[in-house]
Amino acid sequence: MKNFMDKDFLLSNEISKKLYHEYSSVMPIIDYHCHINPQEIAEDKKFENITQVWLGGDHYKWRQMRSNGVEEKYITGDATDREKFQKWAETLEKAIGNPLYHWSHLELQRYFGYEGALNGETAEEVWNLCNEKLKTMSARSIMRDSNVELICTTDDPIDDLKYHIAIKEDETFDIQVLPTWRPDKAIAIEKVDYVDYIAKLSEVSEIEIKSFADWKQAITKRMEFFNEVGCKISDHGLLYIPYVEADEDTVDAIFKKRLAGENITEVEELQFKTACMLYVGGEYSRLGWAMQLHF
Template sequence: MKNFMDDKDFLLSTATGEKLFHDYAQDMPIVDYHCHISPQEIWENKSFKSITEVWLGGDHYKWRLMRANGVDERYITGDADDREKFQKWAETLGRCVGNPVFEWSHLELKRFFGYEGVLNGKTAQEVWDLANAKLATPEFSCRELIRRSNVRMICTTDDPADSFEWHQKIAADDTFDVKVVPAMRPDAALRIERGQEFADYMKKLSGVAELPVTNYAELKAAIAKRYDFVATLGCVASDHALDYVMYAPATEAEVEAIFQKGLAAEPLTDHEVLQYKTAFMQFLASEYVRLGWAMQLHFGCKRDNNKPMFAKLGPDTGYDCISNYTPADQLADFLGSIQEKSGLPKTILYSLNPSDNWMIDTVMACFQEAPVAGKMQNGSAWWFNDNETGMRDQMTALANEGVLGNFVGMLTDSRSFLSYPRHEYFRRVLCGLLGEWVEAGKYPADFELLGEIVKDISYNNAVRYFNMPLEQA
């Protein structure tokens, strides 16, 4: 029997996997090229009043589990005090056998707080005392948590109409040597179906860009101006949250007419919405080619399904699920249309539906081209797939249909400053999988080449792919 989460062999079933992880992956730096942490909190070097604040605040992974364990919402997003909420979480976690959040949570307790035990209802008090005592020290501010995790660069997720004041302040601060740059998520300019919300956003964008936005051409000009500005702040990527990758072509006149209806907050047909989104995404892709940025497309999610709770708590609170409507034909046609119009930018595709892995790998193979190795990427197993099973499935499909050695690897996609051990988790899964293939005779035990592949997937590929101003490791 193996020891619980033993540092030597956790997720590593072979001697080859252990060697790959400990000799090549373990000490590699981290580039977190997609996350949702706050640049303001980094600038302010926020400290946390309790383990509940840093661990449970905004973490809908944990909230979903607590609800599934019958915990009253008062102890999840309600007005219970931090100690009560932590107790309910500890009692829930103890029952989550086989859930990746159980493993992530204990990795975080080990790596940040030195806790080698098991968190459950009985041990909640000792963990509460240990974690809070450490969080009260300067060594546990958010900047120090980032430094201690060996992070070299962070790409936050930002709207083109944001002020970016915090990124500018961080960049000017010589006391913090981790690069923090924006990544563009112009979803608000895409969601024309939201009526007055969309119309109000156009006014906001116009004000920030200091350009009129009264027609579609002016919208494109305003977006291009904001993109040029964030390029000066080191932006290397965009990110888009789509229900699915759509393709509904339209003439310029049709797009203009649809946009005018959006500005007036008038009702639109479903087809008109898809036509606008297709045209706008095609324009954005051409901007990414111009700027040399990577385009990330997240899709396959059905959001906000519990309408009463959405009305009470808003989005990103744990009421989303996998969608099985991810049409391959439209994805392929969308990418093909961009290739014809402007050429494709570097593109990373993430589907929340794990059954899409093989589809994605075959679609993207149609658009691979020099000089970028792995120009088209099947993104790291995302959200509900962010676990050993999902990671193995995603990498196995990629290995079968493409070149696994060019994979850009892991990202946190997190709002938590304690989430960096997810990179360790991913690297253990990667090395475990490669080790099994080697020991099954499917790949030679050439550790010079294998070690290079592991180091590249862990860090170097992302540095190259995103043209990050970092040294290879």
Template sequence: MKKFLDENFVLETETAQMLYHEYAKSLPIIDYHCHLIPEYIANDHKFDNLGQIWLEGDHYKWRAMRTNGVDERYCTGKDTTDWEKFEKWAETVPYTMRNPLYHWTHLELKTAFGVETLLNPDTAKEIFDICTAKLRTPEYSARGLMKKYNVEAVCTTDDPVDTLEHHISLKNEGFSVKVLPTWRPDKAMAVEVPTDYRAYVEKLSEVSGITINKFSDLIAALRNRHDFFASVGCKLSDHGIEEFYAEDFTQAEIENIFNKVYGGTQLTKEEIIKFKSAMLFEGAIMDWEKGWTQQFHYGAIRNNNTRLFNQLGPDTGFDSIGDFSVAKAMSKFFNRLDTDNKLAKTIIYNLNPRDNDLIATMIGNFQDGSVAGKIQFGSGWWFLDQKTGMEAQMNSLSNLGLLSRFVGMLTDSRSFLSYPRHEYFRRILCNLIGNDVEKGLLPSSELPFLGKMVGDISYYNAKNFFKF
């Protein structure tokens, strides 16, 4: 019987073990999409205890705790202590077996704190005290943890109206880890609620210094901020969308739609889609002009529980996989850009696993030889960010594209303890390739190339693709 979480965790064959330990394990981490708080990095934030660093804002854990019968006050409540919340999490952990949370939890305990004891109600206090004591030392500050995990670069997720003051501070200071912003303009196209949209546009006008009275002014203001983000080192955009938008539109139509929503009029569904189509297109052109990489995270159906959304707000654990029909709109969107040779480097992340082969074939339509892997099938995201999901994504990419040109893993996380997700991914990657060699599906004579391939996917492809 194999020991849980030993040095060969997930690695089922000798070849898989060799590939991981010799080619992947020691490589730096490029975390090109995350939700870390830049202020925490700039101020080298210190965490008071394990419950705080683990449970604040972690809707993955909250979702599991609720499912296990834990009252909401121990998830998001303000009247409970960090220890009380942690104790409820420890009670839940044994029930997460076969959920990726079980692996992530124990990988984080082992790699960050050297704790190999399984977390459960009996061990909770001991583990809490050991880890909390370490968190109060300099090595376990926000920056300390990034250095501990050999992080080379991170890209945070930032709104066009953000000041980026903390990125600027880190850049001027010369912090050894590159902390770069990512352009996330979702609110600039969120026209569903006119009053909220007007408030956002007024804020955009204020920070850009451009008076916004019409759609062309809106684009000018966004371009102003896009230039500012570039000056601070931004190299990527990111779009959280339900589906791709590629409706035909005229400039006059979009100007009229903007005037309506800015004036407080509720838009029709057709008008909303046309406006989003125009915004997505305009943003893609800006990205192409600067040589950025554009990312599209699509397919989530959000805030399903109205009662708890009204009580707790967004990003609290009430989203799920949607079943949107996207192929035609996605193709039309990319083709519209490619027709004028203005399609930027692109990464597409799907949330519904049924779309794996769809994406793997779609990206092949728009590769043009200018950049290796110019259009990327992004790693398993959110509900697919687990062993089965990652294997399925890599198998589809292998079958229908070039796995060897894949830019690999990212945390998509708000936690400074999430970097073991890169290790988890690397182990799964090496296991896939190693098992193929052992089965005679790949030649053992090509192990040096396969080792290089593992290193490329784990680190070098991303470093070269994003030009960090």
């Protein structure tokens, strides 16, 4: 009988096996989008348990647990790490066919040497095995063992990027950790906390934002800071592509209306977002950045 998700998992013929084992598997990882916390890399964090590694900030796993009806206390709440891991294990056994099932088991095999299936009954065994192995692992050692050459994190325009700068200046660590410009909050004019966010953008950019022209100036200033730290990629989280054009005066009026605390219409939201996307697209071209549209 073929082993559970063995070394030839998804490799269905000899050509695919040759291409993967002799070529792909030995190539370095260059990851253009991830949610790894740069602080953990800068500080070379050592993890106390597998929950910290797997569930500390993985919104994919959180969403799967919620869809399984798991209470929020076991996802982002005050349950113990062991309890959270148990709920994840019980969720995973119902997720066969979901890529999370594959990813989780491949990680258990490659980093922890566990060849079985994680479920509610095996959770204690896996918990103890992983936690013992983690005693000899850290954020940087995991990256080195994975043959990582470069990763791009996910960063808001108001972020100070101090951990990226610290990593860049650390001569003992040769893996590149670059910021990625994720300006969703600066564009999401319909959100209830948008005015508060613009106030924060004003503060970090040192530009008083009272008009759309001010918004563009502040955004460009933050882009240039990101560029200095090594950013080469933008990333926009989108539910749809906004495209309703409007002239500059109309967009400015919409922006000022929202800053005044008034609600805007759906058409006005689309007009504003269209203007933002067109503007930042031009700036990306000027800076030589790639523009990722993340659906």
